[in-house]
Amino acid sequence: MYKVGVIGDRDSVIGFRAIGMAVYDTEDIELAGDYLRQMVRENYAVVFITEKLAEGNMNLIRELRNQKLPAVIPVPSITGSTGLGMKQVRESVRKAVGIDLFAESDSLQSQDTNNL
Amino acid sequence: MANRQVNPNRMELMRLKKQLVTARRGHKMLKDKRDELMRQFLDIVKANQVLRQRTEQLLAGANRDMVLARAVLDPAVLEAALMSGRENLSLDIDTKNIMSVKVPIFSAEFEMSGLRENLPYGMASTGGELDQAIIALKEALPVMIELAETEKTAQLLADEIEKTRRRVNSLEYVLIPELQATIRSITMKMDENERGNLTRLMKVKDMIVNQALEKARARDAAADVQ
Numbered sequence: 482m483y484k485v486g487v488i489g490d491r492d493s494v495i496g497f498r499a500i501g502m503a504v505y506d507t508e509d510i511e512l513a514g515d516y517l518r519q520m521v522r523e524n525y526a527v528v529f530i531t532e533k534l535a536e537g538n539m540n541l542i543r544e545l546r547n548q549k550l551p552a553v554i555p556v557p558s559i560t561g562s563t564g565l566g567m568k569q570v571r572e573s574v575r576k577a578v579g580i581d582l583f584a585e586s587d588s589l590q591s592q593d594t595n596n597l
Numbered sequence: 598m599a600n601r602q603v604n605p606n607r608m609e610l611m612r613l614k615k616q617l618v619t620a621r622r623g624h625k626m627l628k629d630k631r632d633e634l635m636r637q638f639l640d641i642v643k644a645n646q647v648l649r650q651r652t653e654q655l656l657a658g659a660n661r662d663m664v665l666a667r668a669v670l671d672p673a674v675l676e677a678a679l680m681s682g683r684e685n686l687s688l689d690i691d692t693k694n695i696m697s698v699k700v701p702i703f704s705a706e707f708e709m710s711g712l713r714e715n716l717p718y719g720m721a722s723t724g725g726e727l728d729q730a731i732i733a734l735k736e737a738l739p740v741m742i743e744l745a746e747t748e749k750t751a752q753l754l755a756d757e758i759e760k761t762r763r764r765v766n767s768l769e770y771v772l773i774p775e776l777q778a779t780i781r782s783i784t785m786k787m788d789e790n791e792r793g794n795l796t797r798l799m800k801v802k803d804m805i806v807n808q809a810l811e812k813a814r815a816r817d818a819a820a821d822v823q
Contacts, residue, residue: 501686
């Protein structure tokens with residue numbers, strides 16, 4: 482049996498405790514990374530992490546992406562979604578296809594300007 | 598195209614031709630694999646997007662409820678109520694094989710019935726707002742688990758597609774042209790040798806004929822003298 486955990490600031494994640502997840506609350510990005518590493522060792526199957534903390538630990542999350550477990554899933558925090566989760570989906574599309582298939586027109590334009 | 602240094606002989610030529618056939622077959626197979634992976638990947642990624650949107654909606658709703666609960670309840674009471682739950686959520690993992698990429702399937706036992714009854718705290722000190730928030734989270738949970746499964750699958754497939762694409766390209770643009778170039782250069786070298794050999798033989802034949810003629814003439818001359 483594998484566990485399900487969640488990392489995030491206290492306000493965002495405390496409710497998950499009531500539905501049986503293991504909750505690690507922190508607002509510190511480095512500490513979140515340490516928790517995440519610890520959870521990898523402890524056979525977690527799914528780790529939900531708030532988008533803000535995910536953004537700070539992107540390197541570690543990228544490394545974990547190609548491993549079978551755990552699935553690290555960014556979720557919006559109590560202050561709302563930053564769009565990081567969707568960005569990640571698009572990133573894997575770009576990785577596979579070579580181009581951003583689902584790019585909306587506005588992000589396409591911003592990409593073009595970035596390239597120029 | 599840089600040719601490899603090989604001996605231009607038949608043995609080498611046969612070996613290279615065989616290698617070229619294998620490379621072509623591998624290339625075709627990898628291309629098929631890539632196309633099929635891509636097809637599956639696009640379906641999964643579409644599902645992934647839908648699930649993510651739903652998860653974000655559900656969580657936004659749950660968070661709203663939670664803010665409400667927080668506003669109504671004493672923080673200490675709230676914390677005590679939530680912390681009394683046990684960490685009892687666990688998953689079983691099955692593995693599915695998509696084009697030899699092993700992807701996980703998560704299955705958890707949810708008690709979707711009795712949402713209301715299975716709250717982990719007493720009713721005395723907490724209000725309905727908290728119940729609402731927890732129920733919203735419980736409803737979000739299956740979607741979240743499904744999202745985790747789909748997103749992980751998409752990531753693993755993306756990785757495999759990238760690898761396969763690299764292999765296809767390196768076969769198509771490096772190995773196969775290199776083999777073809779080497780085979781061509783060996784064939785040309787061998788043809789050149791062949792022509793060299795032929796002229797040498799013709800030359801030798803000329804010389805032999807000439808010698809024979811000389812000899813015959815000398816014999817005739819001698820016979821005339823007598």
